[in-house]
Amino acid sequence: MSQKIVSGIVDENGNVISGSGFNVAVVGSGQYEVSFNTPFDDAPATVTTVYRDNGWPQDGSIVWAADQNKVKIVTGxxxxxxMMNRGFSFIFVG
Structure with a gap:
């Protein structure tokens, strides 16, 4: 079995700054759903962090839920x- 990696950078409005193989929808204030063009075999291991040039170190980004088709990320x-819209970066591995 080969390993799959999807990574990207998304701005606070849900626009993709970099990366491919996924789509992003803003589903609420500070809530984003990242869906995969091709599903993972199982829920991927996930890492996310706030990506802003004017943010504070205390601003946060967490993985709220994940399955093989999508990951919900919450920023605050x-x-x-x-919860507040923030840019974020991520890497999903599975």
Whole structure:
């Protein structure tokens, strides 16, 4: 079995800055769904981080849910801990 890797950078509006093999939808404030053009065999291992040139280190990005077809990523603000649109980068391996 070969290993599959999908990675990318997405801006706060859900636009792809770099990467391929996926689509992004903004599904709520600070909530993004990354769907794969070709599914993984199982849910992939996931890593994400905030990607902003004017953010604070306390701003966050987490994987909320994942399956072989999509990953839900949630981003938030250091102010009040609320979900808020933020750019993010990711790598999924499976």
């Amino acid at each position: 603000s250091s102010v009040g801990g609320n």
